[in-house]
Amino acid sequence: MFLRRFLCWVSILGLIGGVAAKPQYAFSVPFVLTPGENTIACMNFLNLDEPLHLHVYLAIKGTNHTVFTDEIPARDTFRCKEFQVPDVEINEYSEPPVITMVATGQELVIVKHRTVAFNRNNNIYLVQLDTPIHRPGHKVQFRVISLDSQFRPVNEEYSTVNIIGPSGTPLAEWHNLTAEHGVVPLDFPLPNDAPLGSYNILVRKPKHHVTVNQFKVKEYGHYVDQKLNITVKEEAPETLAHSPKVTFDPEVLPSLKPGIPYVVGMTLRDRELKPMKNEVIELQIDYNNVHNLTTDAEGKAQYEIDMATYERPYLFITANYKDPGEESRPEWLDDPLDYIMAERFYSLTGSYIQVDYPQKELSCGKTYDIPVRYLLSPEGLGGGIRNISFYFLMVSRGKIVSSGEHSVDVSDKLPCLRATEQDKNMDVNITRCGNFSLSLTMPSQYSPSINIVVYSMLQAEVITGIAHLNMEKCLKHQVSLSFSASDGAPGSDVYLMLKADPGSLCGLQIIDSSILLHNNKGQITAEELEYALYNQEIEFMENHLVPEEPETPCIEVNGSDSVLFYREGSAYFDFQNAGLIFATNTSLQRPWICGDTGYFLRQRMMLHNTKYKKHHYNTFREQFPKVTKLKYAFPEIWSFDVVMVGESGSASVTLRVPDTSSQWQASMFCLSEESGLGITNYPSNFTSTL
Structure with missing residues (x-):
């Protein structure tokens, strides 16, 4: 199976050798644009023989709106331009806007179209409860809070606010409310015979936006008219039914890239979710290789797996903690084990970029060195290439906030050495490996998702690496x-x-x-703000994502060959995960199987950042x-x-x-x-x- 795939690569790459480098271009812009606000687009132009005139416009409801023009010189160029999104009202039934890049010269003409989405309402809605649990007969108080994208108060209008009981019966309703200083305070009495269970607060805006929060009604805390001597033995309270547990850090889970070490990070916490230091975590790789790791003061441990000779399409890793003081485990305790299956990243030429990033929270406004590793195969380098340019885009809250270029002289880099005879026959001894650091300054205002995409435009393909940075909630x-x-x-x-x-x-x-x-639940905390921002982003993307047709033709395969590409990541997905459109004439997507609906399902699945899967576990x-x-x-x-x-x-x-x-x-x-x-x-x- 591996040999067939390699021969397929060779047949494609054989067409490249000996041919003069063709002009290459790329155009990147956020997928979601806000009317009336400024945003940034970035362009790459390589191997040009003539200068180009650049014209970028947005087609909205049948009208073309020029957003910027520029002059591109006859040399390799990377630049970013800020522009204002036209303040045009569109509704859910309108044709989606299309952004078009047109670059024209004496002989060369480049035209590229991409669909984008308009999101006018970037407001954030929070519901704060006086207490998450109430008893029948008590008064329930809550506040509806509305903020703009900069967290400033907005005097929002709400069409209705409803209280829905456990059986779905409405208990209270308010109409046509307007916030003052961003807040609508409300309260209502629970009847003495209010049914026990969960109650929902539904907040509706005129354009169908719904915010939901929940509180519970329970019988508890009855008066006692006598003193009692009570001995309490804790068996399994709802919130403390945890044993010490090890979890993989979702921010430190890169894709599997052959030849580049795979780094996994883990955190061990006790039953109160406090970090456990100087404890041993048992790490198992593909069911047999066992390594014992000792946690640091923050309960964290990290391990680097050598991938130089690894050929399988996935890597199965488990992490387990065996409490030395625990002889047997009650059934109600959580399993202390965690596992991941790392899947291979697709590259046409076998070239890769890996962005390594710190496990710690990064401080707002501070500058950090972000390490980048790369592996460039001879097919990826092409003949006679000495210098390779790497580009980076930092995306915060759906906008490109920083960008840059880093050039590397690959002629003086040591070859990557691999051990297998198969590798030697493939002449990978001239594959070049190296690393460098990017000096990046974090935004001064909190963002729930900072994505760094590092990419390089090789002759045969675009290769990428992505990092999801964990930022302090400032x-x-x-x-x-x-x-x-x-x-x-x-x-x-x-x-x-x-x-x-x-x-x-x-x-x-x-x-x-x-x-x-x-x-x-129902508290105003930095964690709840983070989760509200993330849910807002995911909800919009899932409702407005328009999958682009694959630009590469599908391939017909039989049997198990289809698993080669079905679950692999690609440069296309890296840009999409960062919320970017990346239009280029260079190979960006992995091959896809004819009739493979999973290609499009993957686009939606990849939107869900693993960082938030454990949100409720950590509350x-x-x-x-x-x-x-x-x-x-x-x-x-x-x-x-x-x-x-x-x-x-x-x-x-x-x-x-x-x-x-x-x-x-x-x-x-x-x-x-x-x-x-x-x-x-x-x-x-x-x-x-x-």
Whole structure:
């Protein structure tokens, strides 16, 4: 099977040898454009014999709108141009916009069309609950929050807000609501006989956008008129049914590229999701090779797998942790094992780029060196080529925010050495390997997805590497919240001190921390903001993605040969995963099997970044205090008020301590017209004692 594939490559590449390099071009632009906003497109032109006049326009509803023109010199050129997207209204029934690049010279004419999507509404919608769990007869309070793409408050209009009970029966409904300072506060009483179960809050905009949040109604916390001596033995509470568990870090899972080491990262956490250091993780490769790895202070371990002689189309890896203090495992505990199947990346010439990136969160506005490794086969290099250019595009929140070029002299690079006789017969001893670093500055404003695409335009194909960078959840608006004392007696006064930008509206939430042990959904946190942004992006892409027809002809194969290409990644998918269109006359796509609907299914599947698969697994907060005292009453909410911050940038709120023995957790979000959303990084704690 491998030999047939190799002979196929040779027959195709045989057409390339001895032929003068033809002109090459590429045009990259975000797939999703926002009318009225600026965005960036990038162009490559190689092997030109004459200068070209470049004209780029958008065809919208039958009208061509020029977005920019440029003059391209008769030499290799890489440049990016900022342009404003025409502010044209289109609806869901309109023909999708088409962007066209036309480059004309005396003899050469290049015309390339690509379909794009318009997304006018980049607003973000969040629903904050006073508490995620309620009892029958209690009042439910919540806030609907609307933000623009820069996290600034938007006075959005909502057609309806509905409360739907467990059986699907509407319990409350509001019509034609308008936010003030980005917030709509609402509340309603639960009936005393309210059925137990999950309730949904549905927020609808006039154009059918729906935001959903959920709370639960449970019977709990009944009054007790006598003192009881109780011994509690924890068996399997809902939120703590975890044993120590090892998970592969989804940001450190590259595609399988023969000849380039495969790096896997793992994290080991205990039952409270705290990192476990100096513990041993057992790593197994393809069911037999076992390696013991020791975790660092952050519970992380990393291993590099040598791929120099690996020929299989996939790599199966398992990571397991055996708790030395655990003789037997209860059935309700999570399995401590994790596994992945790394799939091969397609390359016509057997040339690859691998972008290595740090496991840690990268700080906003700081500069980092991102390592890049490459492997260039003789077929990929072509005859006599000494210098290869690598290009990079950094994409943040659907826009190209940084770009650049890095040239490498490959003539002085040491050959890649491989061990097999098959490799020697293929003359891969002149395959060149090397590495370099890109100095990249992170955006100053938080983004849930930073994608770096590094690519090179070889004579036979475009090769790529992609990295999904993990960025710290930094917001420009810095806010803080603190109590004047750490504890106090019921009925006494305590002061809550707020700091935010002048003129901010701040939403307080002071909640009994024990409630969050049951469920911590519906809170305004950086993690929930991240997830809302990601869901917004995925929802739009899935509803508007227009798959392009493959530009390469399909191939007829029989039997197991079809698995060669079915699951492989490609340069085409790398650009698509970064949210980019990449139009070129150089081979970009892997071969596809005639009648293979999986080609198009893959395009939708690849949109789902593995970074978010474990989102709900990580929502348990390590800082939750442990509740150990017996309670006589359960006033779960102390405050769910809104406070305006004056010109001084600070405010003080006087609160009466509730008549209960509780540990309270206070958090806050603030909205400023200038600096946008601010969220307290850590809760402020207060203990009330009887």
